[in-house]
Amino acid sequence: MQNPQQRWDTVILGAGAAGLMCAAEAGKRGRSVLLLEHGERAGRKILISGGGRCNFTNLDSKPANFLSENPHFAKSALSRYTPQDFVALVEKHRIPYHHKTLGQLFCDGSAQAIVTMLEAECREARVVVQGRTAVERVSRNADGFAVHTSAGVRLARTVVVATGGLSIPKMGATGIGYDIARAFGLRMVEPRAALVPLTLAGDALEHWAAIAGVSAEVTATVIPATKRRASAPIFREKLLFTHRGLSGPAVLQASSYREPGDSVRLDLAPGQQVFTPLLAPGARRDEASTSALLRAHVSQRLSDRWLRANAPPDWKNRSLEQMEATLHAWTLPIAGDEGFSKAEVTRGGVSTSDLDSTTMQARGVPGLAFIGEVVDVTGHLGGHNFQWAWASAVAAAAAL
Structure with missing residues (x-):
């Protein structure tokens, strides 16, 4: 040298x-x-x-x-x-x-x-x-x-x-x-x-930032803004709510496939039928029974917050079935990501x-x-x- x-x-x-x-x-x-x-x-x-x-x-x-x-x-x-x-x-x-x-x-x-x-x-x-x-x-x-x-x-x-x-x-x-x-x-x-936390904005950020620190095992995938793009893989790992949006391994994985305008789709109870007991003859159908069923799969804070945003308009079978479907295909619009620093x-x-x-x-x-x-x-x-x-x-x- x-x-x-x-x-x-x-x-x-x-x-x-x-x-x-x-x-x-x-x-x-x-x-x-x-x-x-x-x-x-x-x-x-x-x-x-x-x-x-x-x-x-x-x-x-x-x-x-x-x-x-x-x-x-x-x-x-x-x-x-x-x-x-x-x-x-x-x-x-x-x-x-x-x-x-x-x-x-x-x-x-x-x-x-x-x-x-x-x-x-x-x-x-x-x-x-x-x-x-x-x-x-x-x-x-x-x-x-x-x-x-x-x-x-x-x-x-x-x-x-x-x-x-x-x-x-x-x-x-x-x-x-x-x-x-x-x-x-x-x-x-x-x-x-890539492999970066995603951010929410507006009402979505205000609603979900309130449970920052809460996690859950989910499946996550990116939903392309245009049908011309191929579907992204589905990842089953942990989701973490943050003060700016979403993180955790499942979201980090999905983030690598995100393009501007895309959404993220989450399944909060993979492989489980959560609200099916409500459809049984004579089953009690109200907020308390719905909340109890969801809390068997996610934390109370997440359950309460999710039901507040996705409560059924009534207790008819069709509404309960739609709530079940939403739980397994819950879609959130993504504002962006936390950039190269994260x-x-x-x-x-x-x-x-x-x-x-x-x-x-x-x-x-x-x-x-x-x-x-x-x-x-x-x-x-x-x-x-x-x-x-x-x-x-x-x-x-x-x-x-």
């Missing part, structure tokens, strides 16, 4: 999950690797993930768990580096972990264990890590690339962009990866907040139409690869985005 223009086989931009993994794998292949990080330390988003325990992969991760304009793009990388491959690495470093639910694997202790593991892999592979170095631009030269940084120019035969997306800007997120892609003529899919990941990014799915390199710019969140591949909640980081990193490293 004494010569600021020392030439490297590979310069990797960004020491997050994908960057660290790619650096270690490229170094193991005998490449000289420089890993640049604009922050003070590596893996900062890893450290805050999973409530500080890092949901580092998902045993059930598969292409169907990812969004992209090209739903087939991620198949190659995901098939060549599986969740079991990363688990083997975790076990090699003797990191205790556990299965929580829905295939999600977490560290028993701190997420720092994953960062320490990746840093150890980089040291073993003789990777040089340079922090506090902001990347300004990347240009081509006769022998490869010049990476222009706040600490001078770094020359490289190949460059890997692992700069992440725009989510959680307080952790240092920037759009430099997108700028580099545009500078080389690559197309972009508009970056948007988003776990960024949807969109460098278009997969301009990348080779085997090497992660730009089709028209050999030697320039994009991996991880900067690419238009976005995983569901639950460790899938980490699995994409590991898999895309390994795919890129194998081609360097």
Whole structure:
């Protein structure tokens, strides 16, 4: 590093999950690797993930768990580096972990264990890590690339962009990866907040913000504003009411499919017939009996608030059947979301139409690869985005 223009086989931009993994794998292949990080330390988003325990992969991760304009793009990388491959690495470093639910694997202790593991892999592979170095631009030269940084120019035969997306800007997120892609003529899919709380407005916000902090197990899906769009998946997890709208895993999952003007549809009692007893001959039909039935499935605060907004106009069979239907297809208009500051990941990014799915390199710019969140591949909640980081990193490293 004494010569600021020392030439490297590979310069990797960004020491997050994908960057660290790619650096270690490229170094193991005998490449000289420089890993640049604009922050003070590596893996900062890893450290805050999973409530500080890092949901580092998902045993059930598969292409169907990812969004992209090209739903087939991620198949190659995901098939060549599986969740079991990363688990083997975790076990090699003797990191205790556990299965929580829905295939999600977490560290028993701190997420720092994953960062320490990746840093150890980089040291073993003789990777040089340079922090506090902001990347300004990347240009081509006769022998490869010049990476222009706040600490001078770094020359490289190949460059890997692992700069992440725009989510959680307080952790240092920037759009430099997108700028580099545009500078080389690559197309972009508009970056948007994903896995993000949704907001309500007007009367809906005033009514439901009153029970902020209340949760329930539901199914949630996005209802497109136009019939020309395909239906979104249905997610069965927790819903959480907030002071601004809706959150919780079910809503975060659904949020990745939301477009402006869409609504969210909730089933507050999945698989259950709540009000059917009211239809029995001689059954008592009044507010008290209705409330008692609903409280068997959701909290009293949610029950009271929901019935206040959805009380039947009368106690006839048709009205009770309609209330049952509404409970299972309760639709709320969405005003927006809480933006990149609260988003776990960024949807969109460098278009997969301009990348080779085997090497992660730009089709028209050999030697320039994009991996991880900067690419238009976005995983569901639950460790899938980490699995994409590991898999895309390994795919890129194998081609360097």
